[in-house]
Amino acid sequence: MRLEVLLPFRVFLRKPEVSRIVAETAEGSFGMLPHRLDCVAALAPGILAFETPADGEVFIAVDQGVLVKTGLEVRVSVRQAMAGTDLARLRRTVEREFLALDEQARSLRTVMDKLETGFLSRLARLRQTLP
Known part of the structure; x- marks a missing residue:
């Protein structure tokens, strides 16, 4: 999958070859693999985790926002985001x-x-x- 995290005034992150994503909504967290059906989810403030072969597991603290998955493209639009591995x-x-x-x-x-x-x-x- 290709993951893109968008902030109001810039692109925060673009990552190709993402093997899995875990996001949080008001109803709880859910995971995505590349062949999951397309979806839209309202994100709650929390941790968005993803994994790539090059970086391993990466965590992004996000404010509330929206996640849209279409095909192999996943776009996350939030007000604020901060990334880290620890x-x-x-x-x-x-x-x-x-x-x-x-x-x-x-x-x-x-x-x-x-x-x-x-x-x-x-x-x-x-x-x-x-x-």
Whole structure:
């Protein structure tokens, strides 16, 4: 199989000669071999594992996304992905990256709350001035 992992703004990974893939959905994990029927699956955040003769088993931490298998082509489209061959190191990297993203999300929510509060107060003042 040929595996392609796509991020919103770039191709994260292209691997030919993938012998098997294991992906996670909300219902659990499932495996794919080259002659599996075509399918589409909504991926849950977790680990996508695949194996090639050259690299052995490789793990990719993925955010939620979609997996599409057509023939021998498997395309995975996710928001974020990080690869590694050592699960412990990958876990530490994911924790560090997601903690940074969580902090950015909190900052963004604070800014959005301030903008919303300012907008609502201006709207209230405008309504008071109208007859």
